[in-house]
Amino acid sequence: GNSVTQMEGPVTLSEEAFLTINCTYTATGYPSLFWYVQYPGEGLQLLLKATKADDKGSNKGFEATYRKETTSFHLEKGSVQVSDSAVYFCALGVKTSYDKVIFGPGTSLSVIP
Amino acid sequence: DAGITQSPRHKVTETGTPVTLRCHQTENHRYMYWYRQDPGHGLRLIHYSYGVKDTDKGEVSDGYSVSRSKTEDFLLTLESATSSQTSVYFCAIRAADRDEKLFFGSGTQLSVL
Numbered sequence: 001g002n003s004v005t006q007m008e009g010p011v012t013l014s015e016e017a018f019l020t021i022n023c024t025y026t027a028t029g030y031p032s033l034f035w036y037v038q039y040p041g042e043g044l045q046l047l048l049k050a051t052k053a054d055d056k057g058s059n060k061g062f063e064a065t066y067r068k069e070t071t072s073f074h075l076e077k078g079s080v081q082v083s084d085s086a087v088y089f090c091a092l093g094v095k096t097s098y099d100k101v102i103f104g105p106g107t108s109l110s111v112i113p
Numbered sequence: 114d115a116g117i118t119q120s121p122r123h124k125v126t127e128t129g130t131p132v133t134l135r136c137h138q139t140e141n142h143r144y145m146y147w148y149r150q151d152p153g154h155g156l157r158l159i160h161y162s163y164g165v166k167d168t169d170k171g172e173v174s175d176g177y178s179v180s181r182s183k184t185e186d187f188l189l190t191l192e193s194a195t196s197s198q199t200s201v202y203f204c205a206i207r208a209a210d211r212d213e214k215l216f217f218g219s220g221t222q223l224s225v226l
Contacts, residue, residue, distance in 0.1 A: 004155075008153070036215075041219075042219060042220075043203055043205075043217030043218050043219050043220055044156070044203070044205075044215070044217045045217070046214050046215065089155055089156065093213075100146075100158060100161065100171070101146075101158075101215055102158075103148075103155040103156040103157075104155050105153055105154055105155040106155045106156075
């Protein structure tokens with residue numbers, strides 16, 4: 001079946017530290033891959049996406065590269081800020097008759113000054 | 114923002130009572146989804162809809178039913194609430210006109226005592 005695995009955290013970093021959140025997936029066919037972010041008290045928002053192998057999604061200083069050979073889509077940011085504190089969800093979208101998005105368990109990130 | 118409103122935002126109810134959560138959208142999107150969010154599980158799909166009167170089950174549909182009599186409204190009903198249904202419920206729409214992004218409502222915090 002289709003599934004997403006990611007490090008659950010919580011992850012605590014100092015401001016300006018380098019961030020990596022690992023995500024691996026299992027899927028049939030060729031899924032699209034996403035990172036969503038959830039700020040406290042809010043719904044999820046799309047952070048970035050990649051639709052095919054070797055694509056790099058980027059937004060707000062975050063990047064992730066679709067690696068088909070390792071079935072991974074790790075999220076990275078070179079220098080985190082306090083405002084990046086949130087829960088990050090890796091997800092995949094399966095192209096079936098009715099597209100469904102499958103989410104990982106989420107990784108909580110806290111950035112301290 | 115895709116004009117999604119969830120109601121109520123918070124609800125406390127007793128075991129065995131029926132509960133209906135409402136998701137309302139203002140942009141006529143075809144696809145709508147109900148997810149529940151629980152620690153360690155991320156978001157899990159309960160039911161989804163691909164048009165008026167067209168709905169299907171997600172991965173955790175037991176104990177839930179849905180209805181979509183109008184494009185703009187997608188109702189989630191717990192026929193007889195149980196404590197295991199205490200969760201945060203999110204409605205989402207898929208915007209075909211915005212690169213197929215999922216947009217989420219602000220969530221409903223449901224507590225079943």
